Amino acid sequence: MSFDVSQVKALVFDVFGTVVDWRSSITREVAAVGERIGVRGDWEQFADRWRAGYSEGTRDVREGKRAWMTADEMHRERLDILLSEFGMNGLSEDETDHMNRAWHRLDPWSDAVEGLTRLKSNYVIGTLSNGNIGLLVNMAKHGGLPWDVVLSGQNAGTYKPDPKVYLTAAALLGLEPHEVMMTAAHLGDLHGGAAAGLCTGFIARPDEFGAGSEKAELKADESIDVGASNYIEFAKKMGV
Amino acid sequence: MSFDVSQVKALVFDVFGTVVDWRSSITREVAAVGERIGVRGDWEQFADRWRAGYSEGTRDVREGKRAWMTADEMHRERLDILLSEFGMNGLSEDETDHMNRAWHRLDPWSDAVEGLTRLKSNYVIGTLSNGNIGLLVNMAKHGGLPWDVVLSGQNAGTYKPDPKVYLTAAALLGLEPHEVMMTAAHLGDLHGGAAAGLCTGFIARPDEFGAGSEKAELKADESIDVGASNYIEFAKKMGV
Numbered sequence: 333m334s335f336d337v338s339q340v341k342a343l344v345f346d347v348f349g350t351v352v353d354w355r356s357s358i359t360r361e362v363a364a365v366g367e368r369i370g371v372r373g374d375w376e377q378f379a380d381r382w383r384a385g386y387s388e389g390t391r392d393v394r395e396g397k398r399a400w401m402t403a404d405e406m407h408r409e410r411l412d413i414l415l416s417e418f419g420m421n422g423l424s425e426d427e428t429d430h431m432n433r434a435w436h437r438l439d440p441w442s443d444a445v446e447g448l449t450r451l452k453s454n455y456v457i458g459t460l461s462n463g464n465i466g467l468l469v470n471m472a473k474h475g476g477l478p479w480d481v482v483l484s485g486q487n488a489g490t491y492k493p494d495p496k497v498y499l500t501a502a503a504l505l506g507l508e509p510h511e512v513m514m515t516a517a518h519l520g521d522l523h524g525g526a527a528a529g530l531c532t533g534f535i536a537r538p539d540e541f542g543a544g545s546e547k548a549e550l551k552a553d554e555s556i557d558v559g560a561s562n563y564i565e566f567a568k569k570m571g572v
Numbered sequence: 573m574s575f576d577v578s579q580v581k582a583l584v585f586d587v588f589g590t591v592v593d594w595r596s597s598i599t600r601e602v603a604a605v606g607e608r609i610g611v612r613g614d615w616e617q618f619a620d621r622w623r624a625g626y627s628e629g630t631r632d633v634r635e636g637k638r639a640w641m642t643a644d645e646m647h648r649e650r651l652d653i654l655l656s657e658f659g660m661n662g663l664s665e666d667e668t669d670h671m672n673r674a675w676h677r678l679d680p681w682s683d684a685v686e687g688l689t690r691l692k693s694n695y696v697i698g699t700l701s702n703g704n705i706g707l708l709v710n711m712a713k714h715g716g717l718p719w720d721v722v723l724s725g726q727n728a729g730t731y732k733p734d735p736k737v738y739l740t741a742a743a744l745l746g747l748e749p750h751e752v753m754m755t756a757a758h759l760g761d762l763h764g765g766a767a768a769g770l771c772t773g774f775i776a777r778p779d780e781f782g783a784g785s786e787k788a789e790l791k792a793d794e795s796i797d798v799g800a801s802n803y804i805e806f807a808k809k810m811g812v
Contacts, residue, residue, distance in 0.1 A: 402746075404746065456709055456710075456713065458709075464744075464746065465721065465744045465745065465746075466744065466745045466746025466747065467746065469696055469698075469720055469721045469745065470696075470746075472720060473696065473720065479720075480709055480712060480713065480719075480722075481705065481709045481721075481722050482720075482721050482722070486744065487727070504704075504705045504706065504726065505705065505706045505709065506642075506644065506704065506705075506706025506707065506710075507706065
């Protein structure tokens with residue numbers, strides 16, 4: 333039984349990992365700072381632990397254990413800890429702020445811009461990320477991501493996979509949940525979207541956590557409406 | 573004393589009247605419906621009274637006299653009244669809904685897309701309209717408006733010129749108010765932005781209310797930071 337794509341009017345995308353390769357970009361930026369100040373370290377571990385701070389922060393906000401904070405604020409909180417742990421001392425406030433905004437400068441996966449551009453010809457395409465709107469706007473300028481609209485957990489005051497985030501996005505677009513497809517490389521995000529009544533699209537990103545890592549999810553499960561191994565295949569399955 | 577444009581990182585635009593020619597578009601769509609169902613009327617008056625319903629609605633929400641309503645909802649409320657008054661009876665729900673979405677299909681002024689595209693090369697450009705986000709996204713698809721971000725009074729739960737609308741937009745962009753330029757053909761909107769600490773840009777739209785109407789504001793007053801008679805002149809003054 334194949335999914336009828338004609339009901340879909342908008343696709344909203346997870347961003348970190350799904351559209352952009354956060355791990356390579358962050359590792360490279362952190363390594364460049366280390367090089368400049370003469371500090372050596374395991375910069376992939378730095379990137380993974382920085383990312384973990386954000387994951388833990390969004391979970392704590394979602395569960396009501398912490399008050400609302402933006403991704404920028406969570407990134408900065410964890411960055412200050414990591415700079416100290418990795419012995420990267422003496423950065424100025426401007427340098428630290430610039431480093432924190434490495435998350436605004438993540439590079440897209442090589443097939444993402446072409447796939448999004450194809451999809452944009454027939455659908456409204458937008459973000460639906462836990463990243464804050466300013467971060468997502470700057471990232472789109474950096475990477476040439478052709479969004480029609482930038483939506484975020486920030487619009488709902490909480491974080492995915494809280495159903496409120498998906499429902500707020502559909503409402504802001506003036507659409508019914510089933511007219512919106514949540515698209516991600518992460519099944520948990522898609523299950524959250526489906527629980528809120530959205531359609532679901534999976535695009536595999538096997539290298540998100542580094543080549544060969546077992547953390548990446550390689551395939552859609554049977555609950556997912558449309559699954560693909562890359563953006564071009566996904567766009568074709570969506571009829572564009 | 574000339575304004576230093578280098579402080580500006582984002583320009584947010586009023587949309588109805590500033591970017592799109594609502595009156596011509598609405599008059600044309602309403603006239604087409606009248607033609608189809610064999611009703612004659614003063615369709616410019618219909619357009620003006622439809623627009624007035626929205627202006628009154630946003631004012632009443634801002635002043636706390638009415639609960640939050642979107643532009644789509646205000647448009648529909650007034651449309652139902654006008655259809656009855658103009659003797660345009662018998663439209664189906666689908667036809668009435670389509671007519672209400674004429675506000676999603678407004679055509680841009682002839683210089684707007686070129687000017688916005690130039691500005692986008694150096695600035696974040698976005699809407700800051702009292703129109704709801706879904707309406708603004710559909711309008712951008714219709715007219716090829718190259719927004720980086722779609723912001724609305726809807727993000728603040730109230731309407732311009734309430735300062736909360738301007739401050740919410742700056743905060744969502746992660747910018748200080750003085751790094752954001754409110755841009756409009758309407759001085760009241762710009763004074764609202766300035767009161768919230770934003771910079772201000774004026775682009776004259778003398779034909780908004782019909783050629784020769786005295787309702788249009790033709791020039792910036794001395795409080796405005798950058799004033800221009802069209803989008804191309806405005807882009808040049810902004811250095812692009």
